[in-house]
Every structure is written in structure tokens, then in C-alpha cells.
Amino acid sequence: MATEPDIVFYHAPQSRSIIVQWMLEELGQPYRLHLLNLKKEEHKQPAYLAVNPMGKVPAIAHKGVVVTEAAAICCHLADAYPQAGLNIAIGDPRRGPYLKWLFFGPSCLEPAIIDRMLKRPEGVPGALGYGTFDTTLDLVVKAIAKGPHLLGEPFTAADVVIGSGLIWGMAVKAVPERPEILAYAARLRERPALQRVYAKDAELAAAQAA
């Protein structure tokens, strides 16, 4: 009898849960995929609302405990499996900046991109959590310009979060194709884990459409 893996991944193809899919491919730990079909509104059904009452993907169950919020999941898994080399350990001087980037993704970069996509005005300066789109993007560009990754040499969970945001932001035409961003995205796309993600995601999306 096959044993249940420690990680169950609640995923919908072509959604923001691709962030965690990438993280899992980088992590190299076995996981069980629990697919949701967003077009059939499966994420709004009682079975899934019992997992995540927000009715959003992604979610994971790790050793039976549900964790939601993509960047929180990445932060958690990177620390839980340090052998994958995707975290910066507590005590390392880069731990603070590493956490800063993990939080910056969902609380600054992503809302800045969404506001631009939806053409929502920025309003009073300083009112929004991220400040302005331009200061937000400038900070990221400055950090990735040095390369190869956000924190220099090591590729970390922070690159999964920020890299996902930039690639998605360019796809929806909200993030301009600045040379630093294109070069960083090209480095990320060379990773076998991200190549597997794109292949799997396309396959899963096609299966759901069939």
C-alpha cells in the first residue's frame, strides 16, 4: 500500500497556484496533487471551502495541517526542508532581506500589478500599502539587476515568489519589459523545475478543457 505523502497540494491549472507548483518542483519532495477545476467552481464548493474558507488556490496540507497564502506556503516549505537549499536560515545575516522579499511579493508587487491591470488609480500618495507602482518596481529591478538572483548567488523561495510575480506581470502587460526583468526571467526559465511546471500546467489545463 502506497503511503500518503506529507504534502497535499490543492492546485488549479493556469492560476496563481502555479507559484506553489514551482516551489514544489524546486523542493523535490513527493506530494499528492489535488486538482480543482475553477470553471466548474470547484473552489467554491463545500469540500474545498473546508480546506480553505477563502475559496482560493493554492493551499497545501502539510502533515495534515492546512496552510494557505502562496508566499507563506513557500516560506514554510523552504524552512521545513532546508536540505533543498531554498531558504536562508535563521541566524544568517541575509535572513531579514530574504523574508522582506517573501512578504514584498504578495503585499507590494502583486497588488501593484493587479491595480495596474484593473486600471485602479493609486489615489493619495502613501495611502496604498505598496506606495506607488513605480517605486515598487524600481526596488525589485535594483535587487535583480546585480543577479543572478534576488539575494545574489543562491536561488531561494523569494525568487519563486518575486519571479512568479514578474513573469505573470509581464504576461498581463502590467510589468514593463525592462532589460533587467527580461534577463532575470530568462535565468529563471532556464531552471528545469520551472520548465517542468510549464509542461505540467499546460497538460493539466488541456485535460480540464477536454
Add this chain to the structure above:
Amino acid sequence: MATEPDIVFYHAPQSRSIIVQWMLEELGQPYRLHLLNLKKEEHKQPAYLAVNPMGKVPAIAHKGVVVTEAAAICCHLADAYPQAGLNIAIGDPRRGPYLKWLFFGPSCLEPAIIDRMLKRPEGVPGALGYGTFDTTLDLVVKAIAKGPHLLGEPFTAADVVIGSGLIWGMAVKAVPERPEILAYAARLRERPALQRVYAKDAELAAAQAA
């Protein structure tokens, strides 16, 4: 000669940096306060932009390394000083939910409150990172209803982040005064650390206004 503390705290009275001020009061570690006067635009001057190019408070320098984003700072400090008992350690089954709440503050609760304050429409369902104001608030209410804290008995850095959001949200009339929220806020206001924060913040604000 006095030694410089390991933590320098860049703070402006009556701003969102009160989150980190509270965290530091709970932490009990010595820190040097670096005050900024927002009315004098000190946070937009080159001296501070060298610390945080976003021109936002809060920021800390921890052992000489700058960390920004309030929730990232709280997460970092709680792990760096576990003797304060404000973190849930890696390996504890509650670590994932603890991180979820830390991320949920700046990426769901805070933007939901700001959008309501600014009367920004929620637009297409599912477009915003937090989903809707109601599902966001419902999730928090469900978690704090059991009490005394988000994760049950232990008060953690996640309570600093989510509690700050709720108290601020009620102050600006964006968060409704539901009984569960009022009871949770009352429990938090009983904490000596938060009482010291309110006293200090009022004193610092008065000094800047003088």
C-alpha cells in the same frame, strides 16, 4: 561608552510603524529609536531613502542589515529572539498557520481595509489578491473567536500583525465592530507592551507637533 544596540528602529509616530513598535515592546530587546517626521517629509529625504528606497516606515537595521515590510520585520525578530516566545518554531505543526497569519496581514487584511477606506470597488470577483472584504474579515473573525489569540493560547507576532490591522481598521471605521473583534482587541489592549506603545506614541507625536 554605550554600545549600539543590535536593533535600530526607523519610526514615525502615528503611522503604520506602530506595528513594529509594538513588536519591539513585546520583544524586550534594547533598540535605538530613529525618529522621522512625516510632516517634514523626512521619509522622502536622501538620508532615509538610503535606508529604505521605498520611502516608507517602518524599517529596522538588525546587526547592520536593513529589513523592511512590517510583517517581515515581525517574523524576522520573533525567530531571531525565540526566548521572547513570540514565534512558533520551525518543526511545530502550528508553524504553517502562524506564517499564514503573518502573510495574511499585509497581503489580505490591510489591502481589504485600505480599499474600503478609499472606497475602491472590489471589481471582478477573484481579481484581487484578498478576494472580498467579507471573506477576508470572516476568516479572521473565525480564527479569533475561539481566543484568546489567533493560534490559541500563545500570543505571537501574528497577533501583533493581525491585531494592529483590526484595531487600525476599526479606528478608521473600515472594520465593523463585531463582538469577536472587540473582545480580541480588548484582550490585546490589556497587554502592558501595547499600553506602553500608546503612551510613547502619543508622547512622540506631541513632541513632533511642538
